[in-house]
Amino acid sequence: MHRLGSVPRSHLVALLALLVLALYPAVQPYDTYYQTVLFTTFMIGVQAVSWNIISGYGGYISLGHSAFLGIGSYTAAIIALHSGVNPLWVAPLGGVVAVVLAVLVGSVVLRTRGHAFVIITIALLLSAQIVATNWRSLTNGSDGITLDLPPWSRDIQNIPFYLIMLFLFTFTVLFSALIRRTKFGTGLVAIREDEGKAAAIGVDTTRYKVTAYAASAFFIGVAGGVYAYFLTFLNPVGSFSILGSVTIVLAALAGGRGTLYGPVVGAFIVGIGSEMATVYGGSSSRVLIFGLALMIIVLFLPDGLLPTFQKAWRRYRPADTEYTDQAGALGAGTMQVRDxxxxxxxxxxxxxxxxxxxxxxxxxxxxxxxxxxxxxxxxxxxxxxxxxxxxxxxxxxxxxxxxxxxxxxxxxxxxxxxxxxxxxxxxxxxxxxxxxxxxxxxxxxxxxxxxxxxxxxxxxxxxxxxxxxxxxxxxxxxxxxxxxxxxxxxxxxxxxxxxxxxxxxxxxxxxxxxxxxxxxxxxxxxxxxxxxxxxxxxxxxxxxxxxxxxxxxxxxxxxxxxxxxxxxxxxxxxxxxxxxxxxxxxxxxxxxxxxxxxxxxxxxxxxxxxxxxxxxxxxxxxxx
Amino acid sequence: MTELLQAVILGLLIGGVYALMASGLTLVFGVMNIINVAQGAFLIFVAMVTWWLWKHTGIDPILASVITTPMMFGLGWVLYRTVIVRIRGSSPSMSVLLTFGLALTIEGILNITAGNKFKSATPSYFEESFRVGDISLPKSQVYGFLAAMLVLAVLYVVLTRTWMGRAIRASSQNPSGAALVGVGATSTAALAFALGASTSGVGGSILSVLYPFFPASHYDWISRLLGIIVLGGMGSLPGALVGALVLGLAETLTATYGSLRWATLVFYVVILAVLLFRPQGLFGTRLREDVAV
CATH class of the missing domain: 3.40.50.300 (P-loop containing nucleotide triphosphate hydrolases)
Structure with a gap:
């Protein structure tokens, strides 16, 4: 947890970054390349911050989280195709379908402790791909679905997507922060630390975990609908790619899983880093780079950049009070009560x-x-x-x-x-x-x-x-x-x-x-x-x-x-x-x-x- | 009726091969609580090596496991000593992430060195079958099954009759107790990991004949194998055997009466149905906890 003094500072930095990013398209309206890179980064951010709710706070790793992006994409695209509505309006329905699926799968797999969950998440991703490939009447199989181009001018084509994704990203971070402040959030961390003990102190571990899994699916599902419309094309292999899941995990780990801003920082590192790797290294080496990066982070930086940096900073500037309880001392004077x-x-x-x-x-x-x-x-x-x-x-x-x-x-x-x-x-x-x-x-x-x-x-x-x-x-x-x-x-x-x-x-x-x-x-x-x-x-x-x-x-x-x-x-x-x-x-x-x-x-x-x-x-x- | 019998027999044959592949995974989990997501990548790596050996020397792909098995034992041992050992004592989820990174690294290396094309070893008996009455048994599947059963039997003997096997089992039940009687936890874990990796030596060589493969195929394989051990109960060898046979049957029966495309999905649905009633899997035991460990 942040100490009292440092909370506003990190929030201020985040707010400032948000302002700069929101104003950026107004300054450079025609720079579609950078807008696209940032759009992708925001999307990684939505996913990494969401993933962090179940896998960072709760400690239950999901390796198939990009399934929700694909499910959101397909939901929005199919509804838009059949009803003629703009996909952006039905994108939230993608979130709803993702939540329903998460609840169904979660309530089967998350009832016990242990490692079945991570395995089922991989299975979920591959199953979704199988369904999308083979349910041809609904999904058009491996040929994929093509959507109409957006109605607005080609010149500013990316700006609405950019802003919508930035908005979603911001909302996801606020949602994550809100969860962490509740007893629900504290309970999730308790489950991560010692699940048996958490159950012994009244924490309904099944409900907590299933809720966390559902909460981690919603915004990804919504982002999926936006992404499908951005691409105007989707197919099973692209929508349910395991590399998408790797990107999420990598971003959250690199920044610091279990923290609020870690996945945010990680999203920028991975989003921009992976674009650079593609430009300079070619797309064929991407898998190798991601694999090595994942191993290096797990072995040498398991806490992630942000917490490691904070720890180093605190060692360098140990000015913070370590023992006294600030809130208690400044509060209603409950400190010395012993009567x-x-x-x-x-x-x-x-x-x-x-x-x-x-x-x-x-x-x-x-x-x-x-x-x-x-x-x-x-x-x-x-x-x-x-x-x-x-x-x-x-x-x-x-x-x-x-x-x-x-x-x-x-x-x-x-x-x-x-x-x-x-x-x-x-x-x-x-x-x-x-x-x-x-x-x-x-x-x-x-x-x-x-x-x-x-x-x-x-x-x-x-x-x-x-x-x-x-x-x-x-x-x-x-x-x-x-x-x-x-x-x-x-x-x-x-x-x-x-x-x-x-x-x-x-x-x-x-x-x-x-x-x-x-x-x-x-x-x-x-x-x-x-x-x-x-x-x-x-x-x-x-x-x-x-x-x-x-x-x-x-x-x-x-x-x-x-x-x-x-x-x-x-x-x-x-x-x-x-x-x-x-x-x-x-x-x-x-x-x-x-x-x-x-x-x-x-x-x-x-x-x-x-x-x-x-x-x-x-x-x-x-x-x- | 013949159709059903054919499907069942083929299902059991392929199930035997799955059992061998999953045994290494469940062994490693049972002994050191590590989910080795790289096991699928090991298999594809071995299949590549086997294919290369077969292509360039003409050696029979299934017999090539005589070479690939010790190779994987050695590789597993080195990987444990250099990489995996560093996360001993951290949470099992870290092992998932680490071995996942390892799997991607292997895939990436294979992408660059072997190319992103489907390969398949096709020895002379590739398209031949044994015929028993109305039932035809592809020779490659029969040989693969026999090789898998032989290795599983050897594995069983190693685990129950040798010092190494006793050390591994002792270490899995009570690491500190085992250490007190002279069984070092790290060296035993390295042996167990190497043993687990070596099963992918035979498994990968068989795979190269039975299925076409390319570097990214390891996702399909690892999700199959992980499904098997979840269904059977994680860490249980009999569970892996039963889970593998269920997968084999689910695949051949779906392929016979439905379409092969849905086979994997049917298997996942079976897993979810089983987990609904037995959250710990068929042969799994619930962990006990009283005093904190």
Whole structure:
């Protein structure tokens, strides 16, 4: 993210460039060659900036993105041909068709994590080419479609196209900027960084990804219609060329994917560079040049020019404040708030109210849950009840299935059998983010913050409900940011709001992760080893925070090996061994229970190297 | 009925060849999480070399794989050591972009050196067929299938019975654990990449007889192969085999009862239909995650 001071500067440069480019045809109206080169550059820009939404922000690479350009071209051309309307008027329909296609393909392929998407995007491009070649009655096959020449004078032929494409380009950049400012944009970056974690904090990853893919298709589709009319001719090979996709990827990478202006800068480099390569090197060497350029960028400039340049500049001029949080300091003075007054606002009122009514009722119920990894049964018909308003502990030797149970409860894994109920609703068939929206939150044994994002961005990434309006709220500005700062203040981390999360110490990350899940306004928080690997004073702070939240009505289920802390903080204590609960009761009873002592120290005890096989869920720390 | 039987048998024959070509891709993905988009370009490169050898020395194109296979093993090893190794540890999407760049580079070099024309190796048996009852089996397809099956069998033995195979499998399941018992991650990865590339040695030589090709044909091939491993489940060898047979059958059946022009599209539709019900592919397993890796 840009620091506050640098944002207006980059926007100013962009505005100035836009003005110069918009006035250029007025100064040189008859210079068609340069107008054509710039027109192509703007078109690359539209595509690279759009591509950046799904592949830069979201991290899902599309290698067939030029398919949308071809689809837009064909849509506009076919409608224009049959209706006699000027193709420019129907160009937006090309965008609509591109979006429909993206939603259809995306909702099949983007439901899971992984690499099927990139492969299907290549298939999409080639399939589109096959359809355009073979559906002769609609597309006229490989002969292609010829459109009427534009009605305006030949002398100024290119100027309208030039201006329309520049307008589209500008609009695409604004659209991309808008997306990046919303919780949707932050969520996309979260998905790129750690998709499983994003799902755990309420981000409906499927919806985010499909929406991003659709958003990345629209303007390309519109540009396709304009481009078809500019050429007045289109055929399958030209419209669905893989080299077009390479151009997009190259532009976005060269400039810096994941940034707002990177793809813009890249479009100018690639647009002008590829024209120069054609003029001086001949078109036959273009493939070779593109291939080498792609390899060189991936190997030596993976972040792209703009971020690399910014990093170098910052090293050269490190004048910016690194630690203090500008917005917080200049804002409403929430910085030094550490009093209990404000902390009580942490939990929504309705949660508090319902907590009082329901105290003592079962909030979480696990009934006969089982999960095996191959032959190793990690959770074996486990039953567990967490009552409303308690801080319940779950202890047990390494490999006893505690973290796996967490995974079954939060939906990171699917149980082989058994049920999970939250407050009277069966949740084991629900998606992880749906469980998050119902008020179930968790932290991880090894913290999983989004390391390249700032602490504040980490806090605004969670999505507390399934509403589209929430998803499209501004993220690091407005209500969300205010609440995030309150929660950071509550855990005592407000000073670090502008820091990249990866720069924090491990214990600090644990506190930030707790604050992060509190953004979900949870009713039940699962803490996985909150005191693991942090220093005693931070343990004390963690205990204090958990107590505080519990008083406000938040229920906790805590997995912890720090037994003194468990006995002090938690009641009741549940003891797990070999995948099920073997004892439950108040801490003082548990301390003396022979079955518990046996489970920890008895003849069934094995060194961690044996119990901690790779398939077991509680791997000892350090072996990853 | 004869028509159907003919289509099915031809589909299985060509499917066997696809299986071999896809095995290298899925192996490399399974072991090091790299999608080698350049595998298609490897195939076309080998087909070019085979064609050249056949043209100038008269050696049988399919037998030429005795030369091209070690050549590709060596090339794969060198490519891994010099280029691919540099992106170890970065996200898999970087590997897609890098190998995509590699594929374009190979295509560009072939464009300049071999020219942008269709080629095809046509040995003496090129137009001959075996006849079994009413069914005719083109000799080139039968030989190609047999060669592919032989190499797949060898690959299976290498992976299950040799130290190298065990090292590769150990490394794919638990790299740090493998390193602790003396299996170096980098050298194993180089071996796996080389092994994956070497399958394109045989595959490319067979291709040169079965299909006409030119430098840009690698897009068709890589999208076929990637389709196969998505359908089968990424990283799964049995999945690649099944996916390849499905592709072979989809192609011959569409060609027999419809038109060859739609064959590839039919295959993609099959993939989407399968992904609709099994997002992880036929033989794929969902990744597990609990503690952060």
């Amino acid at each position: 209990r007054e404000l902390a009580s606002a942490v939990v929504a009122d309705e949660v508090e109210a319902s907590a009082e009514k329901l105290a003592g009722k079962p909030l979480l119920e696990v009934k006969g849950a089982s999960k095996a990894f191959g032959g190793l049964v990690a959770v074996d018909g486990a039953d567990l009840v967490v009552k409303q308003g308690t801080i319940t502990a779950l202890i047990g030797p390494n490999g006893s299935g505690k973290t796996t149970l967490f995974n079954l409860v939060t939906g990171a894994m699917k149980a082989d059998s058994g049920q999970v109920w939250l407050d009277g609703t069966r949740i084991d068939t629900k998606k992880p983010w749906e469980r998050g929206h119902m008020g179930l939150a968790r932290t991880f044994q090894t913290t999983r913050l989004f390391k390249s994002m700032t602490v504040l961005e980490n806090l605004v990434a969670p999505l507390p409900d399934a509403k589209w309006s929430t998803m499209l709220k501004p993220s690091v500005a407005g209500d969300e940011a205010v609440r995030a700062r309150e929660l950071l203040a509550f855990v005592g981390m407000e000073k670090f709001a502008a820091q990249p999360a990866g720069a924090l110490s491990y214990g600090q990350q644990k506190l930030v992760e707790l604050a992060q899940v509190l953004m979900l306004e949870p009713r039940l928080v699962l803490l996985d080893e909150p005191a693991g690997g942090i220093n005693p004073s931070l343990v004390g702070r963690m205990v204090e925070i958990v107590r505080d939240l519990n008083r406000q009505g938040v229920t906790f289920l805590v997995v912890e090996h720090n037994i003194p802390m468990v006995l002090e903080l938690c009641d009741p204590v549940v003891v797990f061994s070999h995948g099920k609960a073997i004892a439950e009761g108040p801490p003082q009873t548990i301390r003396e229970d022979p079955a518990v002592l046996d489970a920890y120290l008895g003849d069934e005890w094995r060194p961690p190297a044996v119990t901690g096989t790779p398939a077991a869920s509680d791997r000892p720390q350090g072996v990853r």
